[in-house]
Amino acid sequence: MNPLGEKYLRKDFLPFVFCPGCGDGMIVQAFLQAVDDLGIRDDLALTAGIGCSSWIAVYIHADVLKVLHGRAIPAAIGLKATNPSRKVVTFTGDGDCLAIGGNHLLHAARRNIDMTVVVVNNQLYAMTGGQVAPSTKVGSKTQTTPYGNIEKPLDGCKVAIAAGATMVSRWSTAQPRQLIRAFKKALNHKGFAFIEVMSQCPVQTGRYMLGSGSPQFNFQWLKDNCVIIDDPSKSGEVEAQGKIPLGDFLQVEKPEFMEEVQRMNQRVKEAQAKGGDR
């Protein structure tokens, strides 16, 4: 086994529940590499919702909270509020984060809470059998859209930017080194970091949407259909060609929620010391 796995995984839970060729295992490895490089294992607190990608957190030997469908981000906010020194990371899928947990994503991004959200996007609900998700492309055939999907997809990165996230990146499992770099940036970033990872799903996306269940075919599809851009303003051109733009889209500094809470507590104490209610 990989030395990172020896060091950081729960051995009695292995082997991974993921199907052969699934990208989730690569994300586990990239995340562990980032954690190993930064040496922050003892501060980690992970939360996960429901879905294939939410199993990523379960295998990592750290504090893990696996919660209701879509409610991974509120659980993470709770962990952060009780102990702001924690490095809170949430692993969710595209259905978990953008559909049922969409509202939580908006409001966590708006408050700029110091946490990292990793959204693994395989373009459909894979665990339940390949139903249409908010990230499914127009015209794709899934189990619930056998004549092609007519709904326009939701771009998680654009939603996060609009809602006020302070670090937004999108990478795919075909670029593990860039992904490790993005994880490191996000873990060091003070504020809401949103990382979308395009991942291959040979069994559901591959077999029903792309036409082949071979892991190699799905991996090559990712390489062919994802374009790395340096300038976020070029993403429109890439999307017009029907491809997926990858890159670090945004990184800015803004006041962080938990620090603001502490400042407010200080103001309350000062006001109370003066004897007034306000």
Add this chain to the structure above:
Amino acid sequence: MKAAARIDIDRKYCKGCMLCQYVCQFEVFEPGQERSLLDYLMPRPAKLENCRVCGLCETHCPDMALTVIAEEKGEKKQ
């Protein structure tokens, strides 16, 4: 130039997706006949002498089953 002493593929975890063979630029791997404990046909590092220890197969292994062990400096291959 770096060389690999050996490539370990863990029989307990390999699911035979063959992504290691796919990402390798130097055609080190080929499909093998041995089955892992999960009953998948495992890859075999057939041309180990081609390996340059780039680590692509290791970072792309979805089950974290694969490890490339580099040859120590000064050690000659038999």
